[in-house]
Amino acid sequence: MSSVVAIVKSIVGQVIAVSPEGIRRVLIEGDRLFAGEQALTGPEGAVTLELADGRSIDLGRDTQWSADAPDSATNLAEATAQAAPSVAELQQAIAAGADPTQDFEAAAAGPTPAGAGGGAAGGGHSFVVLDATAGVVNPTIGFPTAGIGFSTLSTTQNAGAVDTSAPLRASTLTVTATPTLTEAGGTLVYTATVTQAPLTDLTITLSNGQTIVIAGGQTTGSSSLQIQDHNTPYIDPSQISTTVTGTTGGGGLVLTIDPTPAVTQITDTIDKTAVTLTASDTVAEGGSINYTVSVANAPKTDLVLTLSNGDQVTIKANATSATFTVAAPADDVYKDAGPTTLKVTGIADGQDGQLEALDLSKASATVNVTDTINPTAVTLTASDAVAEGGTIHYTVSVANAPKSDLVLTLSNGDNVTIKANATSATFTVAAPADDVYKDAGPTTLKVTGIADGQDGQLEALDLSKASATVNVTDTINPTAVTLTASDTVAEGGSISYTVSVANAPKSDLVLTLSNGDNVTIKANATSATFTVAAPADDVYKDAGPTTLKVTGIADGQDGQLEALDLSKASATVNVTDTINPTAVTLTASDTVAEGGSISYTVSVANAPKSDLVLTLSNGDNVTIKANATSASFTAAAPADDVYKDAGPTTLSVTGVFNGKDGQLEGLDLTKASATVNVTDTINTTAVTLTASDAVAEGGTIHYTVSVANAPKSDLVLTLSNGDQVTIKANATSASFTAAAPADDVYKDAGPTTLSVTGVSNGKDGQLEGLDLSKASATTAVTDTINKTAVTLTADSSVAEGGTIHYTVSVANAPKSDLVLTLSNGDQVTIKANATS
Structure with missing residues (x-):
């Protein structure tokens, strides 16, 4: 009802x-x-x-x-x-x-x-959308009741639906669910399983309103539920628990429901909450730094963060920031200004405010700590006196020990280091060197500053007392004199000398030389340069060494130097020959016939001191005698042949044979060449052309062209038919083909002749001339019989007593009038070049 x-x-x-x-x-x-x-x-x-x-x-x-x-x-x-x-x-x-x-x-x-x-x-519908709130609704009725302990399936059977003789079977129903989903949501699948298949569809209702149908004859069925996205940055895992609340259908079974709920765990997805740390830009050393730490999402409980300095800071529940202060570095004499950085390093003892995770990538703040300058006093002490050339012992001290090595610069260009955590350092400096001057007196050394920023981290130095003075006593020493020159000089040139003293004179120093000259080194200078003429230049080989020495002081002009050491005041220079080439010329007659003799004369501008033997470009030698300036000789002209080789022939002097240079320094061969024009004689080369004796019309004629002398380069011949044929370099013949007259219906058998007509575009293979008298070949061309079809047409009908019109036609037009005989005894003529 x-x-x-x-x-x-x-x-x-x-x-x-x-x-x-x-x-x-x-x-x-x-x-x-x-x-x-x-x-x-x-x-x-x-x-x-x-x-x-x-x-x-x-x-x-x-x-x-x-x-x-x-x-x-x-x-x-x-x-x-x-x-x-x-x-x-x-x-x-x-x-x-x-x-x-x-x-x-x-x-x-x-x-x-x-x-x-x-x-x-x-x-009804198959799918519903649930919010995964983890809430529970209890259908409390206020009085304890028992669950269904018996089968709820109706035993009423419709006619024809179920075999009434089939016994009911016991079956257990179990429902399972997708075990895990993230809070991002997704599809939750419920699966119902029975141990015996129902005879009809079994519908299972779940406590969340979802239904599952197990089809008749099957043991499983499933239903899907779409879970919405409930992603948050907080730690809030949950579960969805569902039980069977009822079934309908499923004929033929006595059903027992497994009370175990189908549970799906909703796991957290880790969403990081950004943490930022900010502070004021700068703070004076000894002051306080104000920081603010902020989170993008307010924690649900107090969030306690750890800091890189070991402290902690708390952001209260439901707040998004907290402020705190940290002391800046204290004021002192050391360089400790600069940036100081504080970072959020993590969460203290699990006090995470129920936030899933933190993003600390921006949880860092840097503050610039400014410094105050407190100078440290520096003092320098030394022994009272030292002999020149001795060693002075110094001690440098600071009022405050540096934290790292302190490197100080000195007025002499040196550095001295006070080690980290020390307050002094000792060092030595060479006293002024022993010299030739009267220069005894005090020497002072000062600390001038800090080397390359190596300040030991001290803020500043007070150098007002960083100076020490020592008295230096004197000794007497001679001054070395050296004479140097270039290693070599060309004959006829100038030799540059430099005379040097180890110590500059205080007034002009005048020195005497072994060649009788004097040279002056000016006051306060250590050297002087001067030149001397080298031996004169000529065309003969006469190179060798020349030596110059400093011999003493002129007229007591010693520049106030105590003494001179002249042991090294000598210089030797190697005088090299300058190559002055002697011009060589070669002359000859202007022309000569090939196969003749050429007369040459070779001449030199300077007579050699001994026989001068010259090599020639043809491999021969020629000799100009000592004290002579020329020599004559002959050479054969090129031989006569069939090739084009008329023209100039050149002979050159190429050099000196086996060092027989007549003691001349060098030769100028730029004009040692003579060219003679060799005239040619024309010797013709015979050309022949051969071919097959006969060929049928429409065939191919095979030709061979031959020369008596092989060309030196490709020889290209022209033919009477307009074609060309090439005989390769160093070959004496070439073969080629030409098409015979084409096959046709006309009577045109007879000879065909082909001739070599000349040379193409100067491609003569370097042959002087060609004899073409036999360069012709004749071939007989035989005819083939090709019939021409004749057709006769007329009117299809004519009345008796009328006239019949005929047309006679040929497939090929005759070259002259064609007269045909007819079966009635008449004749008909087709005109030349007509076809009917």
């Missing part, structure tokens, strides 16, 4: 209907609420219900509503006549000892619409 108490008219979000048995279903528009069912809107739902009397009721968020069924099956308006007892009344009855499972009328099961929903047939 139907007990409909309300119909869903509109719905927002998700609204659940819970039956007295605890079965939950998700309501949609058009669904019906039955007597005894509770409507739960939840935190985000709302619903409008139409009651039996036509009134509408609106239920907002977090609302529960239920109504009892009417006493009899009436229409919806009649069903509202009896109001359902309130929850308070039901609780009072239970408190008075009433047993709701025995004392009250059983709730009507109601019809089962399609899809196991509460709406009309066809109003």
